[in-house]
Amino acid sequence: MAFLELEHLEKSFGATRVVKDFQLSVEKGEFVSFLGPSGCGKTTVLRMVAGFETPTSGAIRIDGQEVTGLRPNQRNIGMVFQAYALFPNLTVAQNVGFGLRIKGQSRNDIDRRVTEMLTLIGLPELGDRYPFQLSGGQQQRVALARALAPRPRVLLLDEPLSALDAKIRVSLRDEIRSIQRELGITTIFVTHDQEEALSISDRIVVMHQGVADQVGTPFEIYNRPTTRFVAQFVGTLNLLDATVLNAATGQVSVGGTPVALNRALPGGGTSLSLALRPEVVSLGRHEGRNLILSGRIAEVHFLGSVIRVKVDVAGNMISLDTFNRPDLPPPAVGSAAEISVSERDLLVLAE
Amino acid sequence: MPAVSTTPSGARRRASAFLTWAGVLPFLVFAVLFLILPTLNIVIGAFRSPDGHATFDNIIALFSPSILAAFWVSIKLSLITALLGCLVGFLLAAAVVLGGLPGWLRGTVLTFSGVASNFAGVPLAFAFISTLGRVGLVTLLARDWLGVNIYAIGFNLLTFAGLALTYLYFQIPLMVLIITPALDGLKKEWREAASILGATGPQYWRMVALPVLWPSLLGTAALLFANSFGAVATAMALTGSNLTLVPIKLFAQIRGDVLNDPHLGYALAFGMIVLTGAANLIYIVLRMRAERWLK
Amino acid sequence: MMGRRFWSWLAVFGSFLYFFLPLLGMFMFSLRMKRGELSFEAYRVVLTDPQFQTTFLYSMVLALITIVFGTLISVPTAYWVRLKLPKLRPVIEFITLLPLVIPPIVIVFGYIRLYNTSSVLPLTGSWLGTNLLVLFGYTILSLPYMYRAVDTGLRAIDVGTLTEAAQSLGAGWVTILARVILPNVLVSVLSGAFLTFAIVIGEYVFAALLNLNTFGPYMFWMGGNRAYEPSALAVIAFAITWACMGLIQLVSRFSKFSQVKR
Numbered sequence: 056m057a058f059l060e061l062e063h064l065e066k067s068f069g070a071t072r073v074v075k076d077f078q079l080s081v082e083k084g085e086f087v088s089f090l091g092p093s094g095c096g097k098t099t100v101l102r103m104v105a106g107f108e109t110p111t112s113g114a115i116r117i118d119g120q121e122v123t124g125l126r127p128n129q130r131n132i133g134m135v136f137q138a139y140a141l142f143p144n145l146t147v148a149q150n151v152g153f154g155l156r157i158k159g160q161s162r163n164d165i166d167r168r169v170t171e172m173l174t175l176i177g178l179p180e181l182g183d184r185y186p187f188q189l190s191g192g193q194q195q196r197v198a199l200a201r202a203l204a205p206r207p208r209v210l211l212l213d214e215p216l217s218a219l220d221a222k223i224r225v226s227l228r229d230e231i232r233s234i235q236r237e238l239g240i241t242t243i244f245v246t247h248d249q250e251e252a253l254s255i256s257d258r259i260v261v262m263h264q265g266v267a268d269q270v271g272t273p274f275e276i277y278n279r280p281t282t283r284f285v286a287q288f289v290g291t292l293n294l295l296d297a298t299v300l301n302a303a304t305g306q307v308s309v310g311g312t313p314v315a316l317n318r319a320l321p322g323g324g325t326s327l328s329l330a331l332r333p334e335v336v337s338l339g340r341h342e343g344r345n346l347i348l349s350g351r352i353a354e355v356h357f358l359g360s361v362i363r364v365k366v367d368v369a370g371n372m373i374s375l376d377t378f379n380r381p382d383l384p385p386p387a388v389g390s391a392a393e394i395s396v397s398e399r400d401l402l403v404l405a406e
Numbered sequence: 407m408p409a410v411s412t413t414p415s416g417a418r419r420r421a422s423a424f425l426t427w428a429g430v431l432p433f434l435v436f437a438v439l440f441l442i443l444p445t446l447n448i449v450i451g452a453f454r455s456p457d458g459h460a461t462f463d464n465i466i467a468l469f470s471p472s473i474l475a476a477f478w479v480s481i482k483l484s485l486i487t488a489l490l491g492c493l494v495g496f497l498l499a500a501a502v503v504l505g506g507l508p509g510w511l512r513g514t515v516l517t518f519s520g521v522a523s524n525f526a527g528v529p530l531a532f533a534f535i536s537t538l539g540r541v542g543l544v545t546l547l548a549r550d551w552l553g554v555n556i557y558a559i560g561f562n563l564l565t566f567a568g569l570a571l572t573y574l575y576f577q578i579p580l581m582v583l584i585i586t587p588a589l590d591g592l593k594k595e596w597r598e599a600a601s602i603l604g605a606t607g608p609q610y611w612r613m614v615a616l617p618v619l620w621p622s623l624l625g626t627a628a629l630l631f632a633n634s635f636g637a638v639a640t641a642m643a644l645t646g647s648n649l650t651l652v653p654i655k656l657f658a659q660i661r662g663d664v665l666n667d668p669h670l671g672y673a674l675a676f677g678m679i680v681l682t683g684a685a686n687l688i689y690i691v692l693r694m695r696a697e698r699w700l701k
Numbered sequence: 702m703m704g705r706r707f708w709s710w711l712a713v714f715g716s717f718l719y720f721f722l723p724l725l726g727m728f729m730f731s732l733r734m735k736r737g738e739l740s741f742e743a744y745r746v747v748l749t750d751p752q753f754q755t756t757f758l759y760s761m762v763l764a765l766i767t768i769v770f771g772t773l774i775s776v777p778t779a780y781w782v783r784l785k786l787p788k789l790r791p792v793i794e795f796i797t798l799l800p801l802v803i804p805p806i807v808i809v810f811g812y813i814r815l816y817n818t819s820s821v822l823p824l825t826g827s828w829l830g831t832n833l834l835v836l837f838g839y840t841i842l843s844l845p846y847m848y849r850a851v852d853t854g855l856r857a858i859d860v861g862t863l864t865e866a867a868q869s870l871g872a873g874w875v876t877i878l879a880r881v882i883l884p885n886v887l888v889s890v891l892s893g894a895f896l897t898f899a900i901v902i903g904e905y906v907f908a909a910l911l912n913l914n915t916f917g918p919y920m921f922w923m924g925g926n927r928a929y930e931p932s933a934l935a936v937i938a939f940a941i942t943w944a945c946m947g948l949i950q951l952v953s954r955f956s957k958f959s960q961v962k963r
Binding site: 426427429430432433436437439440441442443444445447448451494497498500501502504505506507511515517518520521522524525527528529530531532533534535536537538542543544574575578632635636638639642643646653656657660661671675678679682683686 | 705706708709710712713716719720722723724725726727729730731774777778781782785786789793796799800801802803804805806807808809810811812813814815837838840841844896899900903904905906909910917920921924925931932934935938939942943945946947949950
């Protein structure tokens with residue numbers, strides 16, 4: 056049985072259903088991200104796990120114990136908030152020790168645990184400071200230490216990085232992940248940033264309009280998105296219009312070129328969209344990439360190590376990435392170009 | 407328009423500096439003539455004998471029993487109405503801000519507080535006389551409906567207790583107006599963070615919310631103290647000369663009714679300034695502390 | 702959760718009783734002038750009393766002049782300090798807060814001592830002098846509200862840029878103040894003005910100690926000599942205070958509206 060189980064969770068505010076039939080099993084020590092645009096219900100699910108919202112229906116189980124009806128302060132969960140939420144009247148050490156003080160632990164035990172936690176987050180000398188004397192990144196680390204100090208069963212992170220500067224965001228992200236691995240704590244991380252979710256998670260739940268569209272590892276989510284929303288929300292995507300020639304065998308035509316997808320196609324329509332990631336498209340002909348399309352170079356963006364080229368193929372704008380090569384200048388805008396793709400890499404998306 | 411020269415000579419620079427200062431001169435002259443000099447005159451007068459010599463006699467005279475008694479009544483009245491005003495105002499503001507009541511109530515309470523905190527003086531005394539006076543509305547209702555004659559069981563509007571009850575009519579709203587922003591400053595996340603760390607509601611209030619609000623609460627209490635200490639008209643219209651408060655004594659002295667030593671009047675006024683000044687100083691210092699936390 | 706809401710309603714209800722009963726009391730009492738029936742007799746008597754008319758008019762004129770004078774002294778000063786003398790701001794702010802610290806009765810005591818008939822500037826000796834003195838006194842009393850409202854209003858606009866823009870178009874100082882700055886802080890000025898009106902209209906201590914027959918002393922005198930009329934006066938005074946606060950709300954709401962439109 057999984058460590059954290061969410062069964063058929065539903066939440067309505069008035070007539071609006073913000074979470075619909077949400078199902079998820081999280082293994083012990085797993086790091087799961089909820090990824091989606093704002094208003095998709097990801098924060099609501101997190102707040103139901105924390106106990107700040109009561110599910111309209113469904114159940115939440117932690118380690119086999121039903122917690123759906125428990126108050127937040129009875130659940131033994133740790134949480135880090137977007138806006139730090141450190142208690143301004145308490146020092147860093149007092150903030151970290153808050154949960155232990157509530158549990159009635161002895162002063163010695165609290166001091167020891169606080170020192171341990173402050174060392175873990177790399178701020179061992181800041182125990183006597185007040186929150187207003189810390190930078191945003193430091194405050195969020197302290198918030199993490201405060202959440203972890205009472206040894207919670209589950210750690211919830213509600214967009215903990217979005218209030219921080221870009222550089223600190225990346226370094227703190229890696230730090231959170233390494234601390235989580237070290238402690239082996241089951242973690243749910245809510246974010247709207249796909250790069251964050253891809254880089255940090257064991258598994259990702261992509262949410263859209265209150266529904267979990269797809270659950271999978273970052274590799275699966277990125278390379279085999281099952282819905283159009285997932286494919287578009289995670290990463291950059293090119294779309295190609297295709298005409299269905301034979302749905303059963305997967306024969307389609309792209310701009311007059313016949314393509315054999317070698318898999319059954321969904322639905323009975325005569326046309327569909329094929330999706331492909333920028334990095335599976337190459338300029339020029341290559342071995343094993345037998346779908347060749349010709350077009351015209353529309354834009355060239357030199358990004359340093361990578362050059363992103365946009366090619367106009369019969370009205371479809373196709374982005375592709377090539378690595379920078381010092382001996383080879385980027386193609387000129389307006390020149391004719393051929394691109395090649397392997398049929399394997401073409402994604403067929405459900406609407 | 408002041409001429410801006412690329413090579414300002416000394417004289418021109420002086421002239422432009424003078425022009426710059428000239429802009430605030432009317433205000434400064436006005437403030438000095440009608441605020442600062444009159445106050446200084448009182449303060450200096452408190453340390454002068456009638457023939458112009460420096461003396462502490464007037465200050466010492468403040469410690470005569472009758473004047474001490476007046477100060478004691480004034481301080482007691484101000485303290486009690488400040489503390490009660492703080493307590494009730496806090497509860498009302500907390501109910502409106504945090505109590506989960508309908509949203510329109512907040513605006514209504516705040517607007518009414520703006521009105522009531524300015525509804526002081528003579529009309530306020532009239533309102534209470536016609537409500538809790540000997541033939542006031544509540545007095546009569548209590549007699550006719552409940553069979554209780556509140557005057558027979560010891561209540562009298564024209565006493566210390568009645569005056570305190572009346573002062574609360576402007577003290578409570580002032581508290582509501584000042585403490586509401588502080589309550590708004592309590593972040594929802596603090597409560598949630600405390601509760602997910604295992605704290606109950608009372609534990610959250612004891613360990614986080616009240617310590618955060620403490621400077622604001624204490625500071626506002628000091629402000630309410632000063633507010634009630636300086637009030638004259640309400641007390642005079644309500645109790646006449648029944649109660650000897652410091653400002654009433656000073657009023658009588660200025661009118662020339664009671665004391666015939668103006669320098670004792672200076673000392674009385676000086677005492678008032680010291681007390682309200684100290685209360686305001688506490689307010690300012692604590693307020694700065696509160697703002698530091700809420701940054 | 703339900704418990705919290707219950708206690709909140711209780712607190713609101715208790716406060717409502719405390720604040721509403723005196724208002725009801727004074728209103729009911731003001732209707733009881735005629736024996737055995739409720740009537741507006743007390744209001745009729747008060748409103749037709751020539752004393753009421755003159756004192757009320759007197760206080761109203763004083764309040765209006767105070768507002769004009771307060772605006773004339775607050776707006777240019779606050780503007781100038783923001784533009785040219787930002788270092789002076791704490792000092793000016795401290796001065797404008799002093800009237801909240803020093804009780805009014807002390808200030809007027811100082812006036813009487815400083816400007817009596819045997820002083821260099823014998824303002825209390827003449828009708829005009831006394832009226833000027835009470836006008837200045839009321840302006841001082843209104844400073845904390847007037848000046849601070851204006852200063853807050855100026856904070857919202859970029860004084861320096863507006864001034865330079867007006868100067869580049871050839872405007873002089875008076876034009877800048879009257880046509881550029883004042884319209885932009887008009888809402889603040891009006892808020893301060895209504896509050897000043899509410900304070901001045903029933904003010905007692907200054908008027909009584911300077912022997913002026915304004916509305917405050919009139920009300921006080923009525924309180925000592927009549928039964929029902931004081932309640933009618935209290936109702937009128939309360940209505941004025943309420944109207945002033947209502948107008949402040951109205952004006953600030955209007956300003957939000959105009960900002961959205963802009």
